[in-house]
Amino acid sequence: MAVKEIIAASPGPQSAFLKNSSFECLYGGALGGGKAQPLDSLVLTPFGFKPMGEIKVGSQVSNPDGSVATVIQVHPQGEKDIYRISFQDRTSCEVCADHLWLVRFAQRKLKADRRYLDTDEPVRGRLITTSELIQYLDKLDGFSVNARPITPLTKPIVFTKNYRFPQILVDPYVLGVLIGDGCLVGGNDITFTSLDQEIVDQVSAKYEVSNRADGKTYGILKSPELLQTLKDWGLFGQKSAGKFIPEPYKTASIEDRFALVQGLMDTDGYVDDRGHCSYTTVSDQLATDAQFILESLGYRIIRTTDTNTGYRDADGEFIKCQDAFTLYIQGPNCERLVRLSRKKDRCKPFNGGKENDVAGRAIVKIEFSRRAEAQCITVDHPNGLYLTNNFIVTHNSWALVFDAMGQAHLSDYRAVVFRRSYNELKDLIALANSIYPVAHPGTKFNKSERLFTFPSGATITFSYAENMEDALRWRGREIQYLGVDELSDFDWDVFEFLKTRVRYGGKHKEMKLYVRATCNPEGKSFFSVKQYFIDPAPPLTRIVDKRTGRDRVFIPARMTDNPYIDEDYKRRLSYLPAKRYKALVEGEWNVWSGEVFDLKKGIHIWSWEEFYERNGIKEEEQNGIPKNWVRMMGCDWGYAVPFCFAWVASDTKGRLYVYREYMGCSRDAQGRINFNDGLRLTYEEAASEVKSREKDEMIHYRVIDPAERAKMRGDRAQLDPWGSPIRGPFLSAR
Numbered sequence: 001m002a003v004k005e006i007i008a009a010s011p012g013p014q015s016a017f018l019k020n021s022s023f024e025c026l027y028g029g030a031l032g033g034g035k036a037q038p039l040d041s042l043v044l045t046p047f048g049f050k051p052m053g054e055i056k057v058g059s060q061v062s063n064p065d066g067s068v069a070t071v072i073q074v075h076p077q078g079e080k081d082i083y084r085i086s087f088q089d090r091t092s093c094e095v096c097a098d099h100l101w102l103v104r105f106a107q108r109k110l111k112a113d114r115r116y117l118d119t120d121e122p123v124r125g126r127l128i129t130t131s132e133l134i135q136y137l138d139k140l141d142g143f144s145v146n147a148r149p150i151t152p153l154t155k156p157i158v159f160t161k162n163y164r165f166p167q168i169l170v171d172p173y174v175l176g177v178l179i180g181d182g183c184l185v186g187g188n189d190i191t192f193t194s195l196d197q198e199i200v201d202q203v204s205a206k207y208e209v210s211n212r213a214d215g216k217t218y219g220i221l222k223s224p225e226l227l228q229t230l231k232d233w234g235l236f237g238q239k240s241a242g243k244f245i246p247e248p249y250k251t252a253s254i255e256d257r258f259a260l261v262q263g264l265m266d267t268d269g270y271v272d273d274r275g276h277c278s279y280t281t282v283s284d285q286l287a288t289d290a291q292f293i294l295e296s297l298g299y300r301i302i303r304t305t306d307t308n309t310g311y312r313d314a315d316g317e318f319i320k321c322q323d324a325f326t327l328y329i330q331g332p333n334c335e336r337l338v339r340l341s342r343k344k345d346r347c348k349p350f351n352g353g354k355e356n357d358v359a360g361r362a363i364v365k366i367e368f369s370r371r372a373e374a375q376c377i378t379v380d381h382p383n384g385l386y387l388t389n390n391f392i393v394t395h396n397s398w399a400l401v402f403d404a405m406g407q408a409h410l411s412d413y414r415a416v417v418f419r420r421s422y423n424e425l426k427d428l429i430a431l432a433n434s435i436y437p438v439a440h441p442g443t444k445f446n447k448s449e450r451l452f453t454f455p456s457g458a459t460i461t462f463s464y465a466e467n468m469e470d471a472l473r474w475r476g477r478e479i480q481y482l483g484v485d486e487l488s489d490f491d492w493d494v495f496e497f498l499k500t501r502v503r504y505g506g507k508h509k510e511m512k513l514y515v516r517a518t519c520n521p522e523g524k525s526f527f528s529v530k531q532y533f534i535d536p537a538p539p540l541t542r543i544v545d546k547r548t549g550r551d552r553v554f555i556p557a558r559m560t561d562n563p564y565i566d567e568d569y570k571r572r573l574s575y576l577p578a579k580r581y582k583a584l585v586e587g588e589w590n591v592w593s594g595e596v597f598d599l600k601k602g603i604h605i606w607s608w609e610e611f612y613e614r615n616g617i618k619e620e621e622q623n624g625i626p627k628n629w630v631r632m633m634g635c636d637w638g639y640a641v642p643f644c645f646a647w648v649a650s651d652t653k654g655r656l657y658v659y660r661e662y663m664g665c666s667r668d669a670q671g672r673i674n675f676n677d678g679l680r681l682t683y684e685e686a687a688s689e690v691k692s693r694e695k696d697e698m699i700h701y702r703v704i705d706p707a708e709r710a711k712m713r714g715d716r717a718q719l720d721p722w723g724s725p726i727r728g729p730f731l732s733a734r
Contacts, residue, residue: 017399017516017555022542024499024515024552026487026533027399037095037388038082038372044387046160048251055377061386066155066254069379069386072426077374083130084369088148088362089302093388096374097131103149104360134366150360153331154387157296159251167248169229171206172256173339176263179243179286183217184236188227190220192267198340199266241282241322245289250296257293262339264290269338275348277329277337287325299331300361378430400483401432403516404460407480408440412506413458415481416474418498420489422464425450428485429462436460465490471497480504482515488523492674495525515552527675615651625649625659631697633690635704638664642678645690647699662693 017027037043039053044062055061059071080096128136133149177199178184182192193216194200200218203209208221220226230236233246249260269279281287291301306324313319329337335347379386400417407413419425429450437443442455450462460481465471471494482502484495495517502513519529533554537543544551606614612622625631630650637643643664649657664686666677681689 017403020553020555021512022553023513023550024533025517026529026552026554027516027518027557028521028529028533028554037093037099037376038080038370038374040372041094041388043377044157046158048159052375052377053373055375060160061377061379062154062157062159063379064152064154064387066158068158068160071377071379072430075376075378077376079371080374082369082372082374083134083366085130085133085363086365086367087151088364089300091361094369095130095388097129097134099130099376101128101130101133101149101151103128103133103151103363105147105149130366133363137363137366148362148364150362152360153298153300154296156254156257156298157387158254159296167246168252168256170226172249172252172259173263174203174206175246175249176260176265177203177267178230178263179235179245180264180267184230184238184243190223190227190230190236191217192220193217194267196266196340196342202339242285243281243283244285245293250289250292254297257297258336261290261293261297261337265338266340266343269343271334271338271343271346273346275334275346277334277347278326279329280324280326282322282324284323284325287327291327294327294329299329299334299337302328302330304328378427400485400516400518401428401435403514404481404483405436405439406514407511408454408458408460409456410508410511411457412508413456413481413511414477414479415458415460415483416479416501417460417462417483417485418490419462419464419485421466424486425462425464432460432462465494465498467491468494468497470494474498474501477501478503478505480511480513484515484517485519486523487517487519488521488525488529489519490525492525492528492676493668496668524676528672531672531675611657625657626651628652630700632701632703633699635702637704638678639680640678642675643681643686647694660693662690 017025037052039051041052042049043052043055046060046062046068050059055071055074057071057074060068061071063069077096082094082096084092084094086092128149136149177192177194178190181194182190184190191212192203195216200209203218203220207223207226210219210221211217212219227236235243235246238244245260249256252260265277265279268281269277271277279290281290287303291303294301304326306326309321309324310319311321335344338344338347377386404415404417407415417428419428432452433445436445436452436454440454444453445451446453452460454460463474468491479501480503482498484490484498487495499515502515504511504513521530523529533552537554539554539556542551542553602610608622611617612619615626617626629652632648632650634646634648635643645662646658647660649659651657664679664681666674666679668674
């Protein structure tokens, strides 16, 4: 399945990365953004709704497939622009511009259905940001109903709200009947009215019932516990307009909530000849409570209020009655909402749509709401989804994870995606969990091995390599795809070793071998990455290794390549130091955030010809630094890490010129410099190398850390390597 069927890549570098056919490819550059909701927006948990600001790592949140997910990361986003998303059923929620949604489009067919992990339920849609939704809706002609984006409905939600004592003291179906057609204001009598023997039989199965003289009123006998419970709840004594659903029943088990709804629908509900379901009450609070329960069971509710209810008396005068609140119910399996046979027989497989359709909420409007503090969360569920206000399904907190799927249809395809440390894997795995099962229905995840197994038999593993010992765990393994996220954080020799594992000797002739990496212009292996991928050729230029014949390419990235980064995020990044901004925001590799000076050729960096010309040195005297200038040498010593010697000259006006340097860096088998690995020379060996470079040149001063100077001197009887072999006194750096 093509990646574009799940989520469209940003045009430009991101698309180029996903389509690139080179053996090695570095996608390097800039930062991205977050996916957030305001701190006061509501997130559904197994214990009820909680403000986003109260959600912490380890919090449990409800997933739209009916399960419970754990929050594994919380990402504060600062103050952001907040947009209100309005739906066709008159519900709404607030999110930021780059928040992700799983949507499908009305009357638009996709090439294939997606499914949640371990279920056969279709998930027809793709991931899209709020910004993309705004652009899409702006193009619609009057928000055409036939083209609106639709978010899926939740599956029935499991609540785990605990009470000190049992709270479901009345059979839920009986409670629904009493709320619907019960009389709870007659002294200590509990009665209900019904002409349906099925309802009477259901109540009689739980309590002793007697038929009153009118043939339609029934009393519940010998039930002091029931009477006391209704009084304790405050429900007994309430007329129709004051009825409500006790709080414990709103978060009861799925079965108990369905049973309560069945009691309400069998009494005050209606199913018409088309199979459309509705529920009407004169209690505003009861309508609100019933809507909460129905939405938690996976139904879409459109609520209306009729203020013109009434009738005309014998004289023709209109008698005003109480306002009526109606809930129009849409969703799959509406037969679960009723027990009465005559109503159940009218229900259709999907009330409000076509048979086997997937219910959802249509987005009708998106508008700017306010600026507010926001945060996004990452959950450990395979689909990455959670629920917000009115049980609206929303997606949380991309290139390597997508790209690794490229050959997942081949049975012996093996891909491994690396981060440097184990803890850094969490975000990548959470992202993969939200994508792979949707892209390839039936994909399984082994949490202990961090392994995704696709229906074809292909696998993608997420691993870490902090050092060569970790990397050697892959010795003898054969993989076809190596992905390295944040390459510049790795030791370069670790990366070189892992590349030796990329090989194939299987049956699929179409199998390709790939090495893919991402990183920003910083980190411990910055110079190695730059020397290997950046310096040899301009961006997007194919480089062929003469020794191996394999090719590599660098695809640059900037933050501006992502059209959905919000302006507030850009503004905050503008406060970075200039060089760090160039590296992390503009994706500039020719500046390094660790450097002190911003050096430019022709201004700060001269050739010897420019040096002679600018200092007016005659041709016959052009033999390096003039003899009358003061010359100095400084040393930053290193053994396992590189050392550096720098020679500096001062002209007659006090201007300084660095004219020679000696970096103690090792090289790999191909002759490439390893800027993170030292030569491991002794003091004597380094002094000999320095002497060979100076060739008896007069050095007036030498500067080194006093602690290193003391180590170099050692025993007074030993030769001072910085004395007789090299001319010039030392000054201690302080």
